[in-house]
Amino acid sequence: MDNRFSNILDMGVRWMFEHLQLSSSFSARVLRERTMEVGPERIQEQYRVLETFCRITSSGGAWEKKVPQLQSYLGHLRDIRQTLSSLGEDRTPDDIELFEIKSLAMISENIRPMLNALELGDLHLPDLSRVTLMLDPEQVGIQSFYVYDTYDPRLPDLRKRIRSATDYAEELQYQVAVIEDSVRKSLATDLLPYRTALQDALLVLAHTDIMLAKAQQVHQLNLVLPALDEKTTVLKGLFNPEVKEVLEAEGKEFEPVDVSFSLFEPLLITGANMGGKSLTLKTMAMVQLLFQFGFGIPAQSATMVPVQRVFFCGGDQQDMLKGISSFGAEMKKIDQALALIEGGKKILFLVDEPARTTNPTEGAALVKALLQMLVQKNTLSVITTHYNLKGVHCQRLRVKGFQDGKMHYQLLADTLEETPREALRIATSLGINPRWMQLAANELENTNNKTQFNT
Amino acid sequence: MPFINELIQYSSLSIVGLGKNTGKTECLNYILAHLPLQKLRVGVSSAGIDGERTDQVTQTAKPEIFLRQGVLFTTSEKHYRHRRLTSELMHISQEQTSLGRLITGKVQTPGKVLLSGPPATASLKRWIQFLRENYQADLCIVDGALSRMSTASPAVSESMVLTTGAAVSVNMQELVSKTAFTCELIHLEKSEYAARLMNGANLNRVQIIDDENQLQATPFSSVMQLEAELKLLIKQARTVYIPGALTDRFLKSVSSDQHLIQTPIVVRDFTCVFASPMTFRLFLKKGGQIKVLEKSKLIALCVNPVSPGGYRLDSDKLCDELADKIQIPVYDIVKNG
Numbered sequence: 162m163d164n165r166f167s168n169i170l171d172m173g174v175r176w177m178f179e180h181l182q183l184s185s186s187f188s189a190r191v192l193r194e195r196t197m198e199v200g201p202e203r204i205q206e207q208y209r210v211l212e213t214f215c216r217i218t219s220s221g222g223a224w225e226k227k228v229p230q231l232q233s234y235l236g237h238l239r240d241i242r243q244t245l246s247s248l249g250e251d252r253t254p255d256d257i258e259l260f261e262i263k264s265l266a267m268i269s270e271n272i273r274p275m276l277n278a279l280e281l282g283d284l285h286l287p288d289l290s291r292v293t294l295m296l297d298p299e300q301v302g303i304q305s306f307y308v309y310d311t312y313d314p315r316l317p318d319l320r321k322r323i324r325s326a327t328d329y330a331e332e333l334q335y336q337v338a339v340i341e342d343s344v345r346k347s348l349a350t351d352l353l354p355y356r357t358a359l360q361d362a363l364l365v366l367a368h369t370d371i372m373l374a375k376a377q378q379v380h381q382l383n384l385v386l387p388a389l390d391e392k393t394t395v396l397k398g399l400f401n402p403e404v405k406e407v408l409e410a411e412g413k414e415f416e417p418v419d420v421s422f423s424l425f426e427p428l429l430i431t432g433a434n435m436g437g438k439s440l441t442l443k444t445m446a447m448v449q450l451l452f453q454f455g456f457g458i459p460a461q462s463a464t465m466v467p468v469q470r471v472f473f474c475g476g477d478q479q480d481m482l483k484g485i486s487s488f489g490a491e492m493k494k495i496d497q498a499l500a501l502i503e504g505g506k507k508i509l510f511l512v513d514e515p516a517r518t519t520n521p522t523e524g525a526a527l528v529k530a531l532l533q534m535l536v537q538k539n540t541l542s543v544i545t546t547h548y549n550l551k552g553v554h555c556q557r558l559r560v561k562g563f564q565d566g567k568m569h570y571q572l573l574a575d576t577l578e579e580t581p582r583e584a585l586r587i588a589t590s591l592g593i594n595p596r597w598m599q600l601a602a603n604e605l606e607n608t609n610n611k612t613q614f615n616t
Numbered sequence: 617m618p619f620i621n622e623l624i625q626y627s628s629l630s631i632v633g634l635g636k637n638t639g640k641t642e643c644l645n646y647i648l649a650h651l652p653l654q655k656l657r658v659g660v661s662s663a664g665i666d667g668e669r670t671d672q673v674t675q676t677a678k679p680e681i682f683l684r685q686g687v688l689f690t691t692s693e694k695h696y697r698h699r700r701l702t703s704e705l706m707h708i709s710q711e712q713t714s715l716g717r718l719i720t721g722k723v724q725t726p727g728k729v730l731l732s733g734p735p736a737t738a739s740l741k742r743w744i745q746f747l748r749e750n751y752q753a754d755l756c757i758v759d760g761a762l763s764r765m766s767t768a769s770p771a772v773s774e775s776m777v778l779t780t781g782a783a784v785s786v787n788m789q790e791l792v793s794k795t796a797f798t799c800e801l802i803h804l805e806k807s808e809y810a811a812r813l814m815n816g817a818n819l820n821r822v823q824i825i826d827d828e829n830q831l832q833a834t835p836f837s838s839v840m841q842l843e844a845e846l847k848l849l850i851k852q853a854r855t856v857y858i859p860g861a862l863t864d865r866f867l868k869s870v871s872s873d874q875h876l877i878q879t880p881i882v883v884r885d886f887t888c889v890f891a892s893p894m895t896f897r898l899f900l901k902k903g904g905q906i907k908v909l910e911k912s913k914l915i916a917l918c919v920n921p922v923s924p925g926g927y928r929l930d931s932d933k934l935c936d937e938l939a940d941k942i943q944i945p946v947y948d949i950v951k952n953g
Contacts, residue, residue: 239710256696257719260708261708305704305707307702307721307724320725323702323725323727324685324725326726329726329727329728334700334725337725
């Protein structure tokens, strides 16, 4: 699996993609075909452009009123890459292809003055006025095409005769068809020098559409543009827009989370069941991908470190078809990531409760050892766990947890090395069989007494 | 000029054949040749893949559509490339058909073209709207698919012309009776509750107007299982709207109940009636009523007395017998056009 946008949609990005108001389905295709940016300069450049788009499309901005017009132009954008690449290949384009080229040139010419005035580096449209003139010789300015009378002096008379014929003028029609074809052929020759410019324009327009949509998403979902850092990712007020929307529809509120972590020092998140650890971890994976694809970030503020790959390992990895248990599948996945890390790749490594399905003694040992493996590695790693781990060198955060009869999802700095025991309280609050809960509480008390006695 | 003057009072028209080789294309060509184009902007397309040069089933020649200057037409990419006329390409739709995207052109010099247009009822409806909004088309003509009456649904077009002929049956009595039955369905009366039922909650559910004149939506999505609860609802109703097809089975079970048959039945339009002539007429004889939500205007019936095998029915006699039965104008266009 490479870092293509279409491959990362399942990592929580799909919702953001589906809520992107692109004007043309071609732009959506261009976005899906993109690969993740890993270089800080490229990411920085993307955000510089997005920042400009956000500024000019915000209320009072220079483009505020022009957006609907722009989107209506961009809505006519079609994927004509095939047409353009076959231009000049010893074949004559037909009216459909010439119409498509004319349409592209006209869209581009309409948008060019506005876009080029922004001086956004790569996002610059070439001059296609000659192409428009070639395909609109009567300068009607309408997006339609046929072999106009002006192309060949013989056409007006022949066509007049066809129109005045009482019956279908087969012979005349044939003569016209031959002339029309030679006109198309010479148009193709004339258009050839503009092929690269047309190809550039097509992509620049798609990217303009994408930038406009991203900027609108920033406004609509209250997203922020992140700052870049070489070492530490700091996310303040991080939220998951998809879950937020679901909760708000139910009249509930999403509790944003603050989280920060650095290279060389893994972050361990502990906390109660249902404390949103997995969601936070998933959101972190999503946010990193959004960052490297240049989207607005769902947080109050964000500083982020670019990585070469995002590695998320969580949920049930069981693959029955391959005959591997959930434990086995998880181990293999982690192993892949470790191989990357040991090979010197800078990745974001997110693992949700590793070794949860095995016995607590070995499980705890595995997690502790994993943390040790990650220390001093040029990688960002975040691990959640239930296990009590002592004496590990890592940064710790704890879910605030169940307080005042309510779950709090915020993450707090954790100095204790003891995992809070909230499982019974949470289960009880869910109304689980009271006798079972009582027996479990008794059992817990016995164990505690024994431990105390032993020490 | 028979029926052309009536035709131009409507904004959409579909031409449907009761069977293959009933002269549908001749009928369309006749209409296109006689419409007053100087007064009227006309758009034409076809429902699905139609308009092959030869009939795919019987391998007999099928006439192409001849278009005059100024007519807007929509056809597939494949057939647009093969057109034998000069036309200005106006629009390429994003909608895909089996023959490529749909292209809309405007005829610059008259000539011939094969039409293959939007494949489904919903996309035909969108096409008509598109032409009206973007090119101010006054009349949109749909060359309906053969033996697919749904393309003539009033949900698509306001008016229709039906073609029939010896290809349906060379037995004149059978031909007349089959044709008359279809006309009878097209002429089904519009329900007095049509507007209220149309605006009702859900046209995919059985709806009733109860004895207190209130519109009620029921949880039933079909009448395949005529449950006791539904029977009770229908018995107490002033009228009942049935989603989807009206089948023999349902009509028979209603016919056998002297209380149920009292309630007039409403279906979406005539294309939803799938009952056999026998059951349908028996139901009406017993006092049952069938009405529709939407009705299209049947403007004329065109007949082709020649069968693909070459058998020829007496044109005058056929026209007379049909006109006698269905009370709308009947034309033999090939003979009189």
